[in-house]
Amino acid sequence: MALVSMGPMLRRARADGFGIAAYNMIDFNSARSIISGASDLAAPVIVQVSVKTVKHWGYAHVATWVRMLAEDAPVPVALHLDHCTDIDVLKRCIDAGWTSVMFDGSALPFAENLEKSSLVYALTESAGVGLEAEIGAIGGVEDDKVVNDDQSRLADYDECLRFVAAMPNLAVFAPAIGTAHGFYKGEAKIAYDLLERITKAIPTPIALHGGTGLTDDQFRRCIALGCGKVNISTMHKRLFIDGFVGLKAEKPKLEEPLPFIAAQHDAMKADVMACIRTFGSAGRAAEASDAA
Ligand code: 13P
Numbered sequence: 001m002a003l004v005s006m007g008p009m010l011r012r013a014r015a016d017g018f019g020i021a022a023y024n025m026i027d028f029n030s031a032r033s034i035i036s037g038a039s040d041l042a043a044p045v046i047v048q049v050s051v052k053t054v055k056h057w058g059y060a061h062v063a064t065w066v067r068m069l070a071e072d073a074p075v076p077v078a079l080h081l082d083h084c085t086d087i088d089v090l091k092r093c094i095d096a097g098w099t100s101v102m103f104d105g106s107a108l109p110f111a112e113n114l115e116k117s118s119l120v121y122a123l124t125e126s127a128g129v130g131l132e133a134e135i136g137a138i139g140g141v142e143d144d145k146v147v148n149d150d151q152s153r154l155a156d157y158d159e160c161l162r163f164v165a166a167m168p169n170l171a172v173f174a175p176a177i178g179t180a181h182g183f184y185k186g187e188a189k190i191a192y193d194l195l196e197r198i199t200k201a202i203p204t205p206i207a208l209h210g211g212t213g214l215t216d217d218q219f220r221r222c223i224a225l226g227c228g229k230v231n232i233s234t235m236h237k238r239l240f241i242d243g244f245v246g247l248k249a250e251k252p253k254l255e256e257p258l259p260f261i262a263a264q265h266d267a268m269k270a271d272v273m274a275c276i277r278t279f280g281s282a283g284r285a286a287e288a289s290d291a292a
Pocket residue numbers: 024082083142180181182183208209210211212231232233234235
């Protein structure tokens with residue numbers, strides 16, 4: 001299928017109570033594992049890319065890989081830019097064929113974040129692509145963004161209402177609710193009460209950041225409360241490396257590269273499939289395509 005925009009399928013996911021996996025791709029093999037895992041389970045999926053990864057490979061290459069893979073897949077695939085603070089990068093992605101982008105103004109004071117996000121919203125609305133925007137401060141490390149424990153901050157409820165009211169067609173809203181990027185030191189402390197208050201007042205699908213290390217119960221509870229988009233990056237990176245070097249440890253004499261690429265692909269794909277099952281999006285491709 002042609003690449004789709006994530007907004008309509010996320011609205012369907014929220015309405016029907018399932019979560020769509022949003023994996024941060026690393027290279028072609030990684031994108032292939034994400035789309036192949038979703039295809040085998042007839043699930044909609046979001047391939048998202050961090051700014052560093054886009055700059056490493058180049059805008060046109062990343063867009064071409066994902067578009068080609070999506071065209072061969074029987075499921076809806078969206079191409080999304082993760083946590084971007086630079087409007088020029090965001091514009092280049094839109095020009096290269098991304099179907100949605102995230103503007104991350106969460107490090108700015110609320111009024112400035114609202115002002116900049118609204119500006120980007122006008123831009124994405126006129127370009128016909130989806131927008132994700134964040135408030136509060138999600139802890140941990142994502143790309144070049146480091147938010148220490150003492151800097152992480154839950155989203156303020158009243159600010160959430162004002163923020164989304166200014167952007168009624170936001171594809172997905174990312175309020176900080178206690179999850180963090182990277183591996184958790186203990187169990188994540190999710191502010192379910194805040195999430196519930198937000199989703200009772202706001203119909204926009206919510207993005208659950210910091211998916212690596214959450215328990216199945218935590219995923220299910222957040223999805224039931226309105227998290228339509230579930231982000232996974234750190235575990236995917238771990239399997240990208242372990243899948244490759246694990247085979248070398250097992251077969252030190254092996255010099256042929258393709259079995260390594262296959263082992264890496266299969267390790268990443270198995271995790272994608274496990275998450276899709278947990279998020280309840282297996283078998284939802286047709287439903288999500290109708291919405292898209
Ligand atoms: P993890 O790296 O914790 O899986 O979080 C991913 C994420 O939220 C990307 O924005």
